[in-house]
Amino acid sequence: MTAPTTIHDPHRPGEGMVTFRVTGQGVDDLTYAVQAPGDSGNEEQVTRPELPWFVVTDARGVGAMPMLTLTLDGPDAYAECEILTDGAPAVRGTVHGPAATAVFMARAAAS
Secondary structure, three states: OOOOOOOOOOOOOOEEEEEEEEEEEEEEEEEEEOOOOOOOOEEEEOOOOOOOOOEEEOEEEEEEEEEEEEEOOOOOOEEEEEEEOOOEEEEEEEEEOEEEEEEOOOOOOOO
């Protein structure tokens, strides 16, 4: 396993933004969204993302919760995942395994 890569994040704290970051190898697909619990339809899916991968998006609405789901594929597959809200780390985790699936959720982002 290699050390996580630092990714330049153009996000500035205090703007009601969420940053999702993923590094590693063997990520088959990932889905991310920032929405209120019970809402659906705003998810974005990325198939076989080029790693390292990140995206910065708006925290949409009151109670909007950042969510990242990913699925691995391959015997040496692993991923380091991080969700930042308003520039501050909210969730960080690691997943590994040939067919692992993981879900990461953070508390509601400030809006």
